[in-house]
Amino acid sequence: MHGKHHIVVESENLKYEFEIRRNITVIQGDSASGKTTLIELLQLHSRQGHRSGVRVESDVPCTVYTGDAQQWLNFLQVINNSIIFIDEDYSFVFTREFASLVKQSGNYYVIITRRPLKNLPYSIQEIYGIRTSGKYHFPEQVYHEFYPVFSDKNLRKIPEKAILLLEDQAAGYQFYRSICKKTECVSAEGNSNVFHKLLEIKDDQQIIVIADGAAFGAYINAVVRAAESRENIALYFPESFEWLILKSGILNNASIEEILQHPENYIESSEYLSWEQYFTELLEANTRDNPYMQYQKGRLPDYYTNPKNVQKILGVIPEELQQIIK
Amino acid sequence: MLKIFFGDMEAANYGPSWFKYNYHPEWLKEPFVQQMIEDVDHSRYVDGLVIDSPVLGPIPPERLSGGLKTLIMIYERPDLIFDATSCGDNCAKWLLEIGKQKDVLVNLNYLMTFKAYEPFQIYIENEGKMVSDYSSFLFIAAKYL
Structure with missing residues (x-):
């Protein structure tokens, strides 16, 4: 369906x-x-x-x-x-x-x-x-x-100097790590560990959690509770890192823009368990024929971290967060 | 004392169904139960087996919310263990109130928020520890949920 x-x-x-x-x-x-x-x-x-x-x-x-x-x-x-x-x-x-x-x-x-x-x-x-x-x-x-019940971001108290906590060491982590100058990037090594990792952070450290909102439903309540209990945690949950790339316009493809307006019309439930899987497959399919752009979740090609494309991807994320990452 | 056990618990009962077929009409006449009816369900006990709900009109006790039914079971049957996962965040203060009056052990499978009621007294059964602030509560809950 x-x-x-x-x-x-x-x-x-x-x-x-x-x-x-x-x-x-x-x-x-x-x-x-x-x-x-x-x-x-x-x-x-x-x-x-x-x-x-x-x-x-x-x-x-x-x-x-x-x-x-x-x-x-x-x-x-x-x-x-x-x-x-x-x-x-x-x-x-x-x-x-x-x-x-x-x-x-x-x-x-x-x-x-x-x-x-x-x-x-x-x-x-x-x-x-x-x-x-x-x-x-x-x-x-x-x-x-x-x-x-939950918003895709809670960046009201975003700190100037912070640690970026990512779910894993896949392409999204590699992207932020390559462009962050002032900010340390840490992997939680799995979305189920984000909550545990947050509790280990000292009170004087500022932290921003970035995770794939399309597949983070089981963990969001715990992470939001942790953020509510402390003042030093900010949250950002885009659909997925692949969604950010697709949304950025790097691929310059009108049909992708149309899909992103109403993904539900294109995502068949019997084929994709989550929208995250669909966006990954869409990105892979649309970059497969170009060796420079060929997207792999496990290893991010340099094409996506060249200055021009970094600007485009950052253009999708909230402005408060852009200031911290640059 | 409110005692909480996090995670799967074979002995934990499902409050809404327990209430439906085991409640005693006299429970509804108790002021503490009536306060919970007013606060959680925004309803008012009238008389006998009639409760006045602003949404559903006059209702029997069986149509109270699942969270409230579970709270009443926890309060009235402290000899049993109930799964407080049926209770929303708006039941947190009542769990603490019940704990001030009686020794109750409840099962919990989500992170209910008690932040607004600090300092509180909750005994975490899994670890045999008392906690009084929400950060400590979360720290222990993280191991089991």
Whole structure:
């Protein structure tokens, strides 16, 4: 499945309206925000259709998994081209078997969980809370909408002299390391280690975390908590380093610009587990025929660190961060 | 005392389903439970088994939020262990309040924020340590979550 799907779920007293645009969406947030009620409404509609008194507007089927905790695979593997909602009381969503199913699935999954899904590379931008808007008094209809829980940056307290903490030693790390004059670059050696690395940093050291937002969903809560608990941590989560290159215009390709405007229209969930994978493949495919530009995630070609291209890539990142890196 | 165990815990129960089929009507008459109903669910206990929700109208206890049901179970059944992962950040202060009144052990599988309530008293069961600030809490939680 691909594309953005606009969903409306409503009764006379309640209305939910939201959009789903990637294979994995996570709903979390405060208690009593209406997560379980949304699932109940969808479940009623799924069982009884329009006779339920619940109206669901969607261009693809919306299904709720309500079955036995042992039977989920039998049920989910036969569904295709649907949005599947799973409430928080199913622990199978944390298993590798579930991650394998999602990897090759033609479905989108909406999962209610506060516990991170460490086997799945989901985006920080697809983690939502639910909020009600306006004043509400039963039985007037109460409007619920999704809001993103995390932002792609928190650079308000960006320090002048700082350490740059990157997820790994791949191309992104190599890029920053080659251009940073005043700033030290450190690798966390894996996205799961970023949080642990942050806690080792001394209070008087200033640190900026840069990680691939498209696949950092399982770790964002911990990293944001660490940043909230200390004043010396700033955060930046672009989709991925490959996205920065594609966005910079280095490739001078109009079709790529079009793709980046609405990636969801081009990314098939059964082929790509995360948008990060898609952007990497897109960059590789578009540089394959040029030996100077040929992109490799493990080793960044010099082409991307020549002054002209560095300027273009830096042009995509927030200005506050540019000042630190130069 | 509020005691927290981070990570998988076989003995931890799921609060919302426990509440649904095991609650006692008299629990709702307790002032402390009514305060939690007002603060977490923005609802008001009326009488008998009726709660007035501004969103859902008059509701039975079964329709309280999952987080609140879990809080009530933790408060009323301190002899059992519940998974407080069902509780959102807006339940943090109530977990601490319950801990001031009773000895309770809860399981937690995400980083709930207690920052606003420093200094607090939380005993981390995994390490047998007491913590009073959120940085120390995070430092230990990082090993297990």
